[in-house]
Amino acid sequence: MYRVAVIGCGKGGEGVGAHSIGHAHGRHWSRCDYAKIVGACDLNAENLASYVKNFEVEFASDSAADMLARAKPDIVSICTYAGSHADLVEALREVRGQGRLLRKTDGAQRVGIGSDRDCL
Numbered sequence: 001m002y003r004v005a006v007i008g009c010g011k012g013g014e015g016v017g018a019h020s021i022g023h024a025h026g027r028h029w030s031r032c033d034y035a036k037i038v039g040a041c042d043l044n045a046e047n048l049a050s051y052v053k054n055f056e057v058e059f060a061s062d063s064a065a066d067m068l069a070r071a072k073p074d075i076v077s078i079c080t081y082a083g084s085h086a087d088l089v090e091a092l093r094e095v096r097g098q099g100r101l102l103r104k105t106d107g108a109q110r111v112g113i114g115s116d117r118d119c120l
Contacts, residue, residue, distance in 0.1 A: 004029045005039030005073035007064050007088055008080035009051035022047075022079035026055045029077070039071025064091050 012023035022042070029035050039059040042048040052060045059071035068076070068091065078088050 002032075002035040002074045003038045003072060004035045004075045004077065005041070005059075005067060005071050006037060006051070006077045006079055007041045007067075008078065009040050009042035009044075009047045010079065011047055012050060012054070022051065022077070023054070025077040025079055026051065030055055035075065039067045039073055041067040064088055065094070068092060 006022050006025050006029070009022040009026075010019040012020050022040075026037060029037050037055045037057055040048060040051045040055070040057045041061055041064045042051065043062050045062065048060055048062065051057065059067055061067040061070070076092055078085055080088065
């Protein structure tokens with residue numbers, strides 16, 4: 001069973017656009033027989049509390065580094081605004097070591113992964 005964490009829970013619900021991407025990831029991960037959401041992070045306490053309740057998350061924090069250290073995920077869905085992705089990948093690498101797969105290509109060279117071609 002893969003341990004999954006979601007960074008950027010958002011508001012969720014209908015009609016909130018990009019603010020619901022974390023919930024979309026949560027719904028998809030919760031349908032997977034091979035994965036369990038164990039961690040969540042959001043700067044907004046209300047969004048985080050709602051996410052924890054909806055997806056029965058064990059480890060939650062407003063700090064990505066704290067949540068990652070406690071949840072020890074195998075997979076992380078980064079569901080924040082694009083401008084924050086590279087910083088979060090760096091934080092993930094500090095906690096978990098060099099990743100094997102990166103879907104978000106923005107900032108790949110900045111975090112020492114290589115070029116966008118090295119990412120899925």
